[in-house]
Amino acid sequence: MTTLHVGGASPYDVHIGRDLADRLPGILGERVERVALLYAGELGAQAERVARALQDHYDVHGFGLPSGENAKTADVAVQCWEALGEAGFTRSDAVVTFGGGATTDLGGFVAATWLRGVRVVHVPTTLLAMVDAAVGGKTGINTGAGKNLVGSFHEPAGVLCDLATLETLPRDELVAGLGEVVKCGFIADPVILELVERTDPADLTPDSPVLAELIERAIRVKIDVVVADLKEQGGADGHPGREVLNYGHTLGHAIEKHERYTIRHGEAVAIGCCYAAELARLAGRLDDATAARHRSAFARVGLPTTYAGAGFDELIGAMRVDKKARGSQLRFLVLDGLAKPGILAGPDESLLRQAFEAVAR
Ligand code: GLY
Numbered sequence: 001m002t003t004l005h006v007g008g009a010s011p012y013d014v015h016i017g018r019d020l021a022d023r024l025p026g027i028l029g030e031r032v033e034r035v036a037l038l039y040a041g042e043l044g045a046q047a048e049r050v051a052r053a054l055q056d057h058y059d060v061h062g063f064g065l066p067s068g069e070n071a072k073t074a075d076v077a078v079q080c081w082e083a084l085g086e087a088g089f090t091r092s093d094a095v096v097t098f099g100g101g102a103t104t105d106l107g108g109f110v111a112a113t114w115l116r117g118v119r120v121v122h123v124p125t126t127l128l129a130m131v132d133a134a135v136g137g138k139t140g141i142n143t144g145a146g147k148n149l150v151g152s153f154h155e156p157a158g159v160l161c162d163l164a165t166l167e168t169l170p171r172d173e174l175v176a177g178l179g180e181v182v183k184c185g186f187i188a189d190p191v192i193l194e195l196v197e198r199t200d201p202a203d204l205t206p207d208s209p210v211l212a213e214l215i216e217r218a219i220r221v222k223i224d225v226v227v228a229d230l231k232e233q234g235g236a237d238g239h240p241g242r243e244v245l246n247y248g249h250t251l252g253h254a255i256e257k258h259e260r261y262t263i264r265h266g267e268a269v270a271i272g273c274c275y276a277a278e279l280a281r282l283a284g285r286l287d288d289a290t291a292a293r294h295r296s297a298f299a300r301v302g303l304p305t306t307y308a309g310a311g312f313d314e315l316i317g318a319m320r321v322d323k324k325a326r327g328s329q330l331r332f333l334v335l336d337g338l339a340k341p342g343i344l345a346g347p348d349e350s351l352l353r354q355a356f357e358a359v360a361r
Contacts, residue, residue: 006223014159021053027158032094037062038107040099061087071106072141080110094119100126101133108139112154119157125165127177131218134159136226166206178301179266184221187247244341247333248273254318258310270303279355280334306361
C-alpha cells in the first residue's frame, strides 16, 4: 500500500492498494457512532463488504444511490438528509462514499451540508474518481442550469483507492479514466507520458504495477495542485493554480454538453487536450513535437483525439459559458512547454476556429 499525504488546513491521507476496507475504522476514529454508507446502487454486493468492515465498530446505515449523474440531484440530497435525520446522525457521525465520481460528489455534498459538515471518507471505485473526484474536496450536485453549479469545498478525512474495485470496471471506463491520467502527464509529470509510451496498453490492467504507478503519480499531481490552491483562487509565481486541472476541459465540456453527456468525460477531455495543444501551437506558445505528442499519447491508451460530432459554431456557445470564462472573455489553459501551464485569455475567434480544424476529423 502507498500512502500520499494531503497537507493544508484539513490534512488527510490517500491510501492506494488492494482490499483496504478494513482500514476505514482507523480513519473514521472512535468518536463516530453512526456511519452512512452512500454507495452506487449497482455496486450493492461490493458495498456489502465495506458495510461488514464497519459493522463491528459502528451503527451502519446503507443508502443505495441512483446510477451515475442521476445521483447528483437536489431530490437525492434531500432523501439522504431525511434519512440521516431519521437515524439521528449527529455532528460526530460520518459518511462513507463507495462508487464513482457522482457518488463521491453527492456523498461529499451531503456530508458537507449535514449539520454544516461531518466527516466523510471516500472509497472511489472508478479510475476517474480515484485520480480526480475523490481528492481535493470538491462536492456538488447538478441543477437544470448545468452540472456542478451547487456545491461546496469539503475535504475528506481520508481516501481509500482500492485497486481491487477496478477489476469489475468495464474496460471503456478504465480507458476513459486514463484521459485524466495522461492530462496530468502533460500539465505536471512527464514521467506519466514516458510510462504510457513504453507500456503495451493491453498491459494496463487493474493488477498491473504500471497502472498503480500511473494512479499514484496522477493523484500526486492533483494533491500538489489542491494543496497550493484549494479554492481555485489562482496559483503563485504565474502558475494558474487549481485551474490547471481543467486542461482540455473547455472544449471537453462543450462536447459533453453537445453529446448530452453520453460521451465519457475522459474521452471528451482527451479531445479537448489535443485542441488546447493545437491552440497553443498556433499561438506560438507550444512546439510542434509536444502538440503531436498529445495526439499520440491519448490515442495510445485508446482515447479519441478528434471529434466529428459537431461544427465549431455549435460548440463555441458552450465554450463561452465554461467556468473558466471571465465575463464574456474566453480563457484557455494552455501549455508553454511540457509541464509549463499558462493561460491564453481572449484569443481571436479565428485562432479558435483554426485550431478546431485540426481536431475536427
Ligand atoms: N476536477 C477538477 C478539480 O478538482 O479541480
